[in-house]
Amino acid sequence: MWPPNSPDLNPVDYAIWSIIQQHVYQTRVHDIVELQQGLITVWCGLEQRAVDDTIDQKKKERKKNLLTTTKQYAL
Numbered sequence: 001m002w003p004p005n006s007p008d009l010n011p012v013d014y015a016i017w018s019i020i021q022q023h024v025y026q027t028r029v030h031d032i033v034e035l036q037q038g039l040i041t042v043w044c045g046l047e048q049r050a051v052d053d054t055i056d057q058k059k060k061e062r063k064k065n066l067l068t069t070t071k072q073y074a075l
Contacts, residue, residue: 011061015054020046 024038 011058012051012054015058016046016051019050019054 020039020042023042024035029035029038
């Protein structure tokens with residue numbers, strides 16, 4: 001049910017899906033209706049702070065990777 005490795009998704013999408021997946025699968029899911037309801041419940045309860053924190057983390061990672069790459073080419 002989770003998105004495959006899609007070029008349409010970015011690292012933030014994957015991180016948010018991971019958070020949702022962790023919450024949904026805290027209890028056993030018995031059917032598609034239960035899965036859909038769990039996804040909706042978690043999505044509606046997801047705080048904006050979780051999204052903002054994920055974006056901030058990905059920005060930091062991207063900046064660190066850029067600096068590392070830049071240093072490698074400068075040598």
